[in-house]
Amino acid sequence: MKLFSVSSPQNARAYSLYKQLRMQCFSNTPDPTRFSRNRSVSPSLYSRISPLGDPNQSMAPVLDQWVGEGNSVKKSEILRIIKELMAYRRFKHALEVSLWMTNEGRIPVAPVDVAMRLKLIFKLFGLEGVEDYLKKVPEHLKAPSVYLALLNCYTVAKSVAKSEAVMQRARDSGYATLPIWYNLMMNLHSKLGHVEKVEHLLNEMESKNIPCDQFTHSVCLSTCASASDAVGMDKIVAIMESDKHGTVHWRTYVIAAEGYLKMGLVDKALPILDKLEGLLITSKESSVILALLFRLYAEAGKRDELNRIWDVCKQKGKMGNKVYSSLLRSLLKFGDVEGMEKIYEEWESRGSHFDFRVPNFLIDAYCRDGNLEEAEAFIAREVLKGGNPTVATWCHLAGGYLKKNRVTDSVEALKKAISVIPCKFISQKNSLTTCLEYLESGNCMEKAEELINSVRVRGILGASFDHEL
Known part of the structure; x- marks a missing residue:
């Protein structure tokens, strides 16, 4: 052979x-x-x-x-x-x-x-x-494709010296004429926090008239955001603005908006969100874009924009569970329980296949407000309708009980949470069991609350549960 x-x-x-x-x-x-x-x-x-x-x-x-x-x-x-x-x-x-x-x-x-x-x-x-x-x-x-594959291996492995050696060979051989070579190196240096090297590579591309693509924009924006470099962000956004072919990807606009918001530069983020919204008409992923617009406008503190985007949703008929969940999550940031109840009623009236991840946001809101009786009654009603509470449902309730010092009730809620965790997430079951032990012993209450909030806010149950919290 x-x-x-x-x-x-x-x-x-x-x-x-x-x-x-x-x-x-x-x-x-x-x-x-x-x-x-x-x-x-x-x-x-x-x-x-x-x-x-x-x-x-x-x-x-x-x-x-x-x-x-x-x-x-x-x-x-x-x-x-x-x-x-x-x-x-x-x-x-x-x-x-x-x-x-x-x-x-x-x-x-x-x-x-x-x-x-x-x-x-x-x-x-x-x-x-x-x-x-x-x-x-x-x-x-x-051939060049072989060295490009080798460079990809070295950059993924974060081997700086070997990556730079392959990149220099590509330069010397005339291979490095496409943005992908520079994108790989930029991504490596960005992950390692080498901001100046990312900027140097971008300048080299400009001097050699190598055009930026969406990956170039994304990695440069992410690097600037991590370094709180607003001037650098402005430079990349200006390069994006100079694009005459409308090829800037919507994810790039999301990274730019997130970067500005992270630095508290709301006025610079809003024009980016306008451009992102403009892609709704042509994008095949309009539902994802709508969900992101809700989140980003909420982070910008623009409550009125949520209403406006929601009207756009209804006009376009883009109102799947993901969009409803994103709007409820965004309204939760403003503590607008009344608004959340109204949106939930609209979702319920559509007669869609029941998904407990949608009402979870309203349950969370009730528990944060200390309105535990309403949360309990709400869960009971949804169960009668055929809904199945998730891990997040019971963890929201457990956190609410803990704030009211109702330790026994919090323990019972956590037992229900553990009972519905899939077996494959055994390490997460152990995390909740540890939390349960803290509560039952009556000690380390702060640690117990920290663990519950980890589930409620970040989702210690892994990425697959993140979208339900």
């Missing part, structure tokens, strides 16, 4: 690595079986590969059988299958399919294959595996 269509010694070394990869590739916990949502992937070949979710099960016999049945193997199709496997984080299988594709002289290996393998090897074996593999790649295959 051949990894590269080159001389025999190179074949031997490459195949040795291939065997090592094959041995290591199939030893971890199986990924869940997934089926393709990409209609461009052949249903015949991919339907055979997709069910094989166990990483200990090799792809090679299935692929060999496919060929043995007289079917052709097109590289474009194999590449799509590899990308599909990568999308579902089935990196081991993706690497095996990539290696199989060019073995036995089926398809000549190309730089794009080497670049893809570097990414996969990095996912599976880290930088050591990447560097070992790269040593075995023939020089004629080390």
